[in-house]
Amino acid sequence: MLALDDGGLAMVPALLAAASKGDDALLRAVLSEHEKAGFTIIGVEAAMGELLATEGSWGACSPNATDQRDIAKAARVAAAIGALDVGQGAVVSDGVVLAVEAQEGTDAMLGRVAELPLAVRGAPHGRRGVLVKRPKPNQELRVDLPTIGLRTIEGAAAAGLSGIAVEAGRALVVRKSEVIAAADAADMFLYGFRPEEADEA
Amino acid sequence: MLALDDGGLAMVPALLAAASKGDDALLRAVLSEHEKAGFTIIGVEAAMGELLATEGSWGACSPNATDQRDIAKAARVAAAIGALDVGQGAVVSDGVVLAVEAQEGTDAMLGRVAELPLAVRGAPHGRRGVLVKRPKPNQELRVDLPTIGLRTIEGAAAAGLSGIAVEAGRALVVRKSEVIAAADAADMFLYGFRPEEADEA
Numbered sequence: 001m002l003a004l005d006d007g008g009l010a011m012v013p014a015l016l017a018a019a020s021k022g023d024d025a026l027l028r029a030v031l032s033e034h035e036k037a038g039f040t041i042i043g044v045e046a047a048m049g050e051l052l053a054t055e056g057s058w059g060a061c062s063p064n065a066t067d068q069r070d071i072a073k074a075a076r077v078a079a080a081i082g083a084l085d086v087g088q089g090a091v092v093s094d095g096v097v098l099a100v101e102a103q104e105g106t107d108a109m110l111g112r113v114a115e116l117p118l119a120v121r122g123a124p125h126g127r128r129g130v131l132v133k134r135p136k137p138n139q140e141l142r143v144d145l146p147t148i149g150l151r152t153i154e155g156a157a158a159a160g161l162s163g164i165a166v167e168a169g170r171a172l173v174v175r176k177s178e179v180i181a182a183a184d185a186a187d188m189f190l191y192g193f194r195p196e197e198a199d200e201a
Numbered sequence: 202m203l204a205l206d207d208g209g210l211a212m213v214p215a216l217l218a219a220a221s222k223g224d225d226a227l228l229r230a231v232l233s234e235h236e237k238a239g240f241t242i243i244g245v246e247a248a249m250g251e252l253l254a255t256e257g258s259w260g261a262c263s264p265n266a267t268d269q270r271d272i273a274k275a276a277r278v279a280a281a282i283g284a285l286d287v288g289q290g291a292v293v294s295d296g297v298v299l300a301v302e303a304q305e306g307t308d309a310m311l312g313r314v315a316e317l318p319l320a321v322r323g324a325p326h327g328r329r330g331v332l333v334k335r336p337k338p339n340q341e342l343r344v345d346l347p348t349i350g351l352r353t354i355e356g357a358a359a360a361g362l363s364g365i366a367v368e369a370g371r372a373l374v375v376r377k378s379e380v381i382a383a384a385d386a387a388d389m390f391l392y393g394f395r396p397e398e399a400d401e402a
Contacts, residue, residue: 104300
């Protein structure tokens with residue numbers, strides 16, 4: 001049960017109007033209503049910069065040439081769906097787009113990849129394919145960066161993926177050392193790419 | 202178990218090479234290998250034109266203004282993901298993209314819409330949202346038109362959708378009279394739109 005004080009109640013009409021335009025519009029309205037109320041919104045890089053994804057491989061494994069091509073394709077798909085405010089994530093294996101994320105979220109998307117026929121996806125003893133998450137072009141980066149955590153690793157591992165890639169500096173890794181240890185244990189890479197890398201491939 | 206004769210075996214290298222490039226490349230290779238072997242491929246409109254989707258509403262229900270906006274948005278999303286060879290279908294409700302189809306297929310996509318929170322989707326006693334299927338820009342229209350049938354109606358009904366829309370003349374409706382009766386019984390529209398309708402909205 002959400003109990004709103006007077007300040008919260010005053011924001012409701014603007015938030016309801018924005019909610020029908022999608023996630024990004026709603027979040028921007030939440031921020032601008034709080035700024036009107038005198039708050040200053042700082043970005044996560046100022047508050048918790050150590051959670052930001054770094055460039056290159058973070059753990060023991062690195063993407064091979066096939067993985068790099070899959071990363072580039074998944075990054076292009078994620079950019080295209082992000083431009084339409086659909087979602088942030090996509091899974092590509094050997095050039096084939098296995099899944100695209102919308103309202104169901106990353107965990108559910110990885111869950112359905114794990115149910116696809118083995119002919120199109122990898123498995124723990126022969127990993128193939130990558131998950132890429134990247135911000136939507138209009139995304140409010142101060143408060144809504146793509147995020148990966150232990151559940152993401154577990155889902156990607158069960159889906160038989162080779163690894164996970166995000167934009168360096170534009171994604172959060174929650175409990176990073178545990179995330180890296182879990183990826184290492186599953187023989188999966190974790191990789192921060194520069195946007196130019198994806199666009200030129 | 203697939204048993205290939207000599208003609209089939211001769212096609213295997215070309216088909217394997219094409220398979221890694223996605224569904225469309227594989228289908229085009231299947232057709233061109235058969236044409237090389239002396240077959241002529243005719244389009245479904247020549248063989249079974251009565252299955253093609255017609256323009257406007259086919260049953261008792263018609264899309265309202267909100268549905269028309271959702272149709273236009275879902276059509277744009279389907280075109281964007283189609284251009285990347287991702288898939289043919291998308292579900293939009295009140296302007297929000299609920300799901301995008303990739304390798305899992307339309308039925309699985311509708312299944313997960315039915316599992317989304319009721320705050321973002323409709324229900325049988327308050328239907329909202331539309332499924333749109335349209336061909337990918339590079340799709341081999343002779344043999345791979347988007348298709349809807351009774352299972353699609355059942356899935357859309359369970360997902361609480363208002364209706365289903367496809368491009369007039371560029372989708373197949375299998376067992377059309379039964380499909381229309383099922384949609385009427387569920388109070389859902391079935392609609393064939395002109396591409397210009399979607400692009401101008």
